[in-house]
Amino acid sequence: MDWVFIKDVKDHNDKEVTLKGWVYNKRSSGKIWFLIMRDGTGIIQGVVLKNEVSEDVFNKKDELTQESSIIVRGLIHEDKRSPGGYELVVRDIEVVQIAPEYPITLKEHGVEFLMDNRHLWLRSSKQWAVLRIRHTVYYAITEYLNQNGFFRFDSPLLTPNACEGTTTLFTVPYFDLGNAYLSQSGQLYLEAGIMSLGRVYDFGPVFRAEKSKTRKHLTEFWMMDAEAAFVEHDENMKIQEELIRFVINTVLEKHLADLEILERDIDQLKKADAPFKRMTHKEAIIFLRTKGSEIGDKDDLGAKDEVMLTENSDVPVFVEKWPKEIKAFYMKRDKDNPDLVLGADLIAPEGFGEIIGGSQREDDYDLLYKRMVDENMPLDDYQWFLDLRKYGSVPHSGFGIGLERLVQWMSGTKQIREVIPFARTIYRLKP
RNA sequence: UCCGGAGUAGCUCAGCUGGUAGAGCAGGUGGCUGUUAACCACUUUGUCGGGGGUUCAAGUCCCUCCUCCGGAGCCA
Numbered sequence: 001m002d003w004v005f006i007k008d009v010k011d012h013n014d015k016e017v018t019l020k021g022w023v024y025n026k027r028s029s030g031k032i033w034f035l036i037m038r039d040g041t042g043i044i045q046g047v048v049l050k051n052e053v054s055e056d057v058f059n060k061k062d063e064l065t066q067e068s069s070i071i072v073r074g075l076i077h078e079d080k081r082s083p084g085g086y087e088l089v090v091r092d093i094e095v096v097q098i099a100p101e102y103p104i105t106l107k108e109h110g111v112e113f114l115m116d117n118r119h120l121w122l123r124s125s126k127q128w129a130v131l132r133i134r135h136t137v138y139y140a141i142t143e144y145l146n147q148n149g150f151f152r153f154d155s156p157l158l159t160p161n162a163c164e165g166t167t168t169l170f171t172v173p174y175f176d177l178g179n180a181y182l183s184q185s186g187q188l189y190l191e192a193g194i195m196s197l198g199r200v201y202d203f204g205p206v207f208r209a210e211k212s213k214t215r216k217h218l219t220e221f222w223m224m225d226a227e228a229a230f231v232e233h234d235e236n237m238k239i240q241e242e243l244i245r246f247v248i249n250t251v252l253e254k255h256l257a258d259l260e261i262l263e264r265d266i267d268q269l270k271k272a273d274a275p276f277k278r279m280t281h282k283e284a285i286i287f288l289r290t291k292g293s294e295i296g297d298k299d300d301l302g303a304k305d306e307v308m309l310t311e312n313s314d315v316p317v318f319v320e321k322w323p324k325e326i327k328a329f330y331m332k333r334d335k336d337n338p339d340l341v342l343g344a345d346l347i348a349p350e351g352f353g354e355i356i357g358g359s360q361r362e363d364d365y366d367l368l369y370k371r372m373v374d375e376n377m378p379l380d381d382y383q384w385f386l387d388l389r390k391y392g393s394v395p396h397s398g399f400g401i402g403l404e405r406l407v408q409w410m411s412g413t414k415q416i417r418e419v420i421p422f423a424r425t426i427y428r429l430k431p
Numbered sequence: 432u433c434c435g436g437a438g439u440a441g442c443u444c445a446g447c448u449g450g451u452a453g454a455g456c457a458g459g460u461g462g463c464u465g466u467u468a469a470c471c472a473c474u475u476u477g478u479c480g481g482g483g484g485u486u487c488a489a490g491u492c493c494c495u496c497c498u499c500c501g502g503a504g505c506c507a
Contacts, residue, residue: 107468
């Protein structure tokens with residue numbers, strides 16, 4: 001008898017199969033009982049009938065507990081009464097292990113309890129639905145980049161200094177060389193990569209030691225940074241838009257069932273697959289003031305501003321051309337207005353906030369040098385970065401996507417810690 | 432770091448102006464041949480977050496500490 005995955009049972013209608021997995025739930029009704037099992041690919045209902053199986057198999061209903069591991073043999077049969085449309089008419093149940101009283105029931109639980117039991121919570125339906133979407137978002141991003149000539153270029157996680165000099169970093173003792181810091185972005189290294197390979201990206205964990213305490217911040221999260229030579233500001237945004245729309249389409253194509261488990265508004269996600277809006281920072285300020293925001297001329301967008309900006313928009317919004325004071329030192333100045341830089345943030349709709357930060361980079365040695373001096377940056381540590389402007393400098397641009405933010409939006413998950421297997425936040429390092 | 436909120440059974444919570452702790456679920460026992468977080472009956476379970484104080488009496492009032500949640504800021 002063939003071992004099949006639950007996701008494939010529709011190809012085995014009226015055939016005998018073997019399923020291997022875990023007890024999700026059971027319901028008993030006298031001479032018939034139902035075994036709901038999952039195997040990581042899906043969930044299926046098994047029916048056990050008293051007069052069709054041995055007494056030993058029938059009595060397994062008293063022995064099996066939630067999350068016990070089992071190997072079940074039976075006949076796949078289409079049945080409308082069964083969730084998923086197919087059920088398994090059970091012939092035999094082999095117990096791999098009986099689980100003692102499982103802490104996570106199918107009823108409500110509080111966040112703290114669930115996070116303490118994250119290693120088990122991962123087995124709940126909404127959790128595996130989110131994690132499968134995360135998998136696809138990850139691969140869709142890399143697939144798009146691969147199709148568009150970007151090479152994977154792994155940047156280091158242990159770095160001698162801050163990338164942008166502003167955010168708080170985690171410190172790690174490093175042999176006799178003093179302290180190293182956990183990377184908060186591989187971007188600067190990617191800028192070296194493009195001078196070798198033309199277009200590159202990295203994708204890995206980054207770390208922020210800020211004591212952020214919100215539903216959209218993690219201290220350890222996964223970021224994809226992409227960088228491309230000879231790409232300027234407008235084309236940079238075009239690449240981002242294509243990439244995000246590719247991700248939306250891939251998720252819609254592969255995860256309708258998971259999106260339903262999550263009760264995601266699928267129409268809203270479909271509507272986001274249309275040309276993105278663009279506005280300058282100045283236009284955004286003017287617009288926000290008409291909505292009642294008290295944002296200043298040179299202010300960054302607050303959390304409420306991000307929500308207001310997109311609340312009547314089905315598609316994400318690019319906010320571009322920012323005052324140079326509130327953006328990183330490496331962003332290129334707008335030649336039409338030296339007070340502005342050619343950066344763009346992409347704000348997702350439905351209140352999910354910023355998902356991409358990107359910019360054209362300053363490629364002029366003298367201008368970059370001056371900006372670094374103005375910001376009191378340790379020039380010795382960054383000489384290599386300045387060198388990139390010395391030996392064959394070219395216009396170039398790049399952007400960084402926060403994987404969890406994007407997965408949050410795709411899956412419609414309110415809390416960012418649910419879209420990564422084991423979230424690291426200010427007050428949580430376990431499990 | 433600042434502002435707000437919460438800690439009571441294994442879990443989710445109720446417990447009024449102080450009078451000595453309760454419900455649902457889970458667990459256990461029994462019943463039911465189509466259940467959908469199944470249902471019905473019976474049933475076990477408590478350092479009321481820790482410490483201190485007021486009081487004849489504190490889950491309840493006061494002080495303090497701890498833990499966590501939400502929001503702000505910072506960012507992706």
